[in-house]
Amino acid sequence: MKDAQPKAIYLKDYEAPKFTVLHTALTFLIEEEATEVHSLLSIQGEAAGELKLNGQALELVSVELDGGALSEGSDFSVDDDFLVIHQIPAHCKVAIKTRIKPQENTALEGLYKSAGMYCTQCEAEGFRRITYFLDRPDVMSIYDVTIIADKSKYPVLLSNGNLVESKELEGGKHLAHWHDPHKKPCYLFALVAGDLRHIEDRFTTMSGTDVTLRIYVEPQNIDKCDFAMDALKRSMKWDEERYGREYDLDIFNIVAVDDFNMGAMENKSLNIFNSSCVLANSATATDNAYSRIEAIVAHEYFHNWSGNRVTCRDWFQLSLKEGFTVFRDSQFSSDMSSPVVKRIDDVNLLRTAQFAEDAGPMAHPIRPASFIEISNFYTLTIYEKGAEVVRMIHNLLGEDKFREGSDLYFQRHDGQAVTTEEFVKAMEDASGIDLTQFRNWYHQAGTPELSVTDQFDETTGDYKLFIKQTCRPTPESDKKEPFHIPMALGLLDEEGNDAQITLKSDGKFNQKTQVLSITEPEQEFIFSGFSAKPTPSLLRDFSAPVKLHYPYTREQLLFLLAHDSDGFNRWDAGQTLATDIVLELSEQVQAGEPLEVDDRLIETFEKLLKEDSSDKAMLCKMLSLPSLAFLIEQSVPANVHAIYTARTFVRQTLANQLHEAFLSCYQQNHDDEPYNYSAEGTGKRSLKSLCLHYLLESDQGDYSQLAISQYQNSDNLTDQHAALSALANSRFQVQAKACLDEFYEKWQHEPLVVNLWLSMLAGSDRIDGVEGVEELIAHPAFDIKNPNKVRSVIGVFAGQNLRHFHTQTGAGYEWLADKIILLDRLNPQIAARLVGPLTKWQRIVGEGGQKMRNTLARIESTENLSKDVYEVVSKSLV
Numbered sequence: 001m002k003d004a005q006p007k008a009i010y011l012k013d014y015e016a017p018k019f020t021v022l023h024t025a026l027t028f029l030i031e032e033e034a035t036e037v038h039s040l041l042s043i044q045g046e047a048a049g050e051l052k053l054n055g056q057a058l059e060l061v062s063v064e065l066d067g068g069a070l071s072e073g074s075d076f077s078v079d080d081d082f083l084v085i086h087q088i089p090a091h092c093k094v095a096i097k098t099r100i101k102p103q104e105n106t107a108l109e110g111l112y113k114s115a116g117m118y119c120t121q122c123e124a125e126g127f128r129r130i131t132y133f134l135d136r137p138d139v140m141s142i143y144d145v146t147i148i149a150d151k152s153k154y155p156v157l158l159s160n161g162n163l164v165e166s167k168e169l170e171g172g173k174h175l176a177h178w179h180d181p182h183k184k185p186c187y188l189f190a191l192v193a194g195d196l197r198h199i200e201d202r203f204t205t206m207s208g209t210d211v212t213l214r215i216y217v218e219p220q221n222i223d224k225c226d227f228a229m230d231a232l233k234r235s236m237k238w239d240e241e242r243y244g245r246e247y248d249l250d251i252f253n254i255v256a257v258d259d260f261n262m263g264a265m266e267n268k269s270l271n272i273f274n275s276s277c278v279l280a281n282s283a284t285a286t287d288n289a290y291s292r293i294e295a296i297v298a299h300e301y302f303h304n305w306s307g308n309r310v311t312c313r314d315w316f317q318l319s320l321k322e323g324f325t326v327f328r329d330s331q332f333s334s335d336m337s338s339p340v341v342k343r344i345d346d347v348n349l350l351r352t353a354q355f356a357e358d359a360g361p362m363a364h365p366i367r368p369a370s371f372i373e374i375s376n377f378y379t380l381t382i383y384e385k386g387a388e389v390v391r392m393i394h395n396l397l398g399e400d401k402f403r404e405g406s407d408l409y410f411q412r413h414d415g416q417a418v419t420t421e422e423f424v425k426a427m428e429d430a431s432g433i434d435l436t437q438f439r440n441w442y443h444q445a446g447t448p449e450l451s452v453t454d455q456f457d458e459t460t461g462d463y464k465l466f467i468k469q470t471c472r473p474t475p476e477s478d479k480k481e482p483f484h485i486p487m488a489l490g491l492l493d494e495e496g497n498d499a500q501i502t503l504k505s506d507g508k509f510n511q512k513t514q515v516l517s518i519t520e521p522e523q524e525f526i527f528s529g530f531s532a533k534p535t536p537s538l539l540r541d542f543s544a545p546v547k548l549h550y551p552y553t554r555e556q557l558l559f560l561l562a563h564d565s566d567g568f569n570r571w572d573a574g575q576t577l578a579t580d581i582v583l584e585l586s587e588q589v590q591a592g593e594p595l596e597v598d599d600r601l602i603e604t605f606e607k608l609l610k611e612d613s614s615d616k617a618m619l620c621k622m623l624s625l626p627s628l629a630f631l632i633e634q635s636v637p638a639n640v641h642a643i644y645t646a647r648t649f650v651r652q653t654l655a656n657q658l659h660e661a662f663l664s665c666y667q668q669n670h671d672d673e674p675y676n677y678s679a680e681g682t683g684k685r686s687l688k689s690l691c692l693h694y695l696l697e698s699d700q701g702d703y704s705q706l707a708i709s710q711y712q713n714s715d716n717l718t719d720q721h722a723a724l725s726a727l728a729n730s731r732f733q734v735q736a737k738a739c740l741d742e743f744y745e746k747w748q749h750e751p752l753v754v755n756l757w758l759s760m761l762a763g764s765d766r767i768d769g770v771e772g773v774e775e776l777i778a779h780p781a782f783d784i785k786n787p788n789k790v791r792s793v794i795g796v797f798a799g800q801n802l803r804h805f806h807t808q809t810g811a812g813y814e815w816l817a818d819k820i821i822l823l824d825r826l827n828p829q830i831a832a833r834l835v836g837p838l839t840k841w842q843r844i845v846g847e848g849g850q851k852m853r854n855t856l857a858r859i860e861s862t863e864n865l866s867k868d869v870y871e872v873v874s875k876s877l878v
């Protein structure tokens, strides 16, 4: 991007709109060569003036004001971004006709075609690619939508709200007219036209309204909708019980599309889903896919209140709806399965990927103050850290007060477009708890760090904790005000039991888990009544999104792992121990010293494997080493290859020394019961698959037959996938290839299964580096225009196959850059996301990091970069 560099927009420049649109009537005339969009806007303002409408990639056909034609130049002007009508009265009707070409739309924003069907994606700023409009969430309008299309090709015509008319027209066409009684911002508009089948069900709401539920899919997928429908009904019920939120229309539709930039979209009463987030049966979806589908169906449904009924004033407030809704869906998922395991998964994602984002050049507060391209801000920070912030409010207020705060928020702001401030205020007003300092979480980026030390006084029995909080500089600010950090604390006595926690100054605590409010840069807490030094269990259940430092000895970690009553911290003690061991070994790798794994880790694993644990999912988490990505984050600047070598050495040592225990655990959890997606079944399968992975790494025996027979005999994709990926990563490459080839042969007509196959190959430890992944790109199964395929191959290789991506020649970086440049012409949002792995260049040691930076510079010097890629690349080079 050489000339005209894209400009940032700022929260501080926010101004309320001068005009609003009371009613929006849209007519879509869908034809193969182009679609005409007729829009009739009922406009209202406080005074007459200039009307400036957003529009992009539109062909303008005509503009009328109150029935009279306007002329370009004298009445209005139009450029690449705006249609400006020089003077309109305070109340008027503006009629605009535009022409668009959905079939050429590869950016997948606005109206586009996916596998023969028309569909839309308008969040955040896609509506301006459909027609000229006040494309901002604080302009809310009532919509009437008429769709006219060929009846045989597009028998199903859908939009938001209720169907009020449908009829046949001449020339084989038909028409559908939809009316949405709820006013909404244009980002929630949706339209679908296609040859679709549906399943139907009903839900009766708590006040007795009967709602029709439908899931629309391409004909071949009709047998993959039942699970999502069930998840939808459970979500509707849960939201009534937990939040008192009732559905507000007679119909709720979900449509599955193959080409979609994100997971799914909460358009009012017409959710559009990436097919990977809705379609499932035991043969074509893994347990992981099932749980993801359940969470996303719930997430989009929950948006009906947290997002649609109460929406965002501007896009800086994105976390208002996303943070709250992710928090809500995580509560739901946790109620549907195991709370500790759900917490571990969430924290793993947060600490591995969100912390990295918060430490990198794109770091931003959950309520950013500026951006160049809003699409780049659908981030882990907005979503996951945003949810953690809501979670802290929940824990500070307690369940009852939090619910009162939520009720107050929905009641006060129903039908409004508001800011995160209104959310916090409602929580404060309902609870009487002062959140003044807590608000720092909203406008300061970066991960706070807590450094904890302690001291025990034998004569008085006092135990002191010293807590220091710091936060590194991030792009928006070098200086940080202290955060209000709720730190849940337990103190274990010598037997490993929770001691009563009594604050010396304030005898009334007397709890087993005490939440300390950390508000100062440095704070001291004194607890009394101990006969020996207790072992602190800090930040229980990960009570705040912070990095914790306490000089635990390995003995203390083993003690916590064995005794902590907090499940999360038991797991975390094991992770900290393993991290310490792997990182120490990685130093030894670099020093060329001989390697040896601390016996205590091996003994712990052995004990865990032999324990007759009923919670298999939890046991699987306990036996999983921290990922390479997580370990890299713990060791900055990181030597990827040394860490990889050390981690592999630990895995192989465990596999060699404990293969018999892994085998018997495998056998205990392997049965012939027919597949059924359940918390228990998922736990068993995950544990079994972990054992299989270890077994295939052991050189104490040839366990390849075990994997092959699991692959051949199992009735479900979860087990087949586990077996295939264990083989793909093992030394048994001949067997792996035979099974993987057969698998592809069998499933080549199921895109979601093919994507899984692609991702297994792209993520394999044994891939032939950049040449290997380039073969996948050339494979007929790959399609660069389909985001799911791009994620399965390019995303997995660059984001997960870190050993090969960071190959010392730098070939991985150059390869990725070529793909980004190519994709930027087709789909800038997806291209910008792929820059992510390169932005971490400062965290990679030495020449490697430098090579990554050079690659970014090469991308930046490319002509005509999109705003999306330009923003990420230029910020990363600063």
Ligand code: PHE
Pocket (backbone or CB within 6 Å): 121, 123, 124, 261, 262, 263, 264, 265, 266, 299, 300, 303, 322, 378
């Ligand atoms: N709002 C969607 C969600 O999180 C995500 C999304 C954003 C989808 C932008 C498409 C485009 O539920």
Ligand code: ZN
Pocket (backbone or CB within 6 Å): 299, 303, 321, 322, 325
């Ligand atoms: Zn969302």
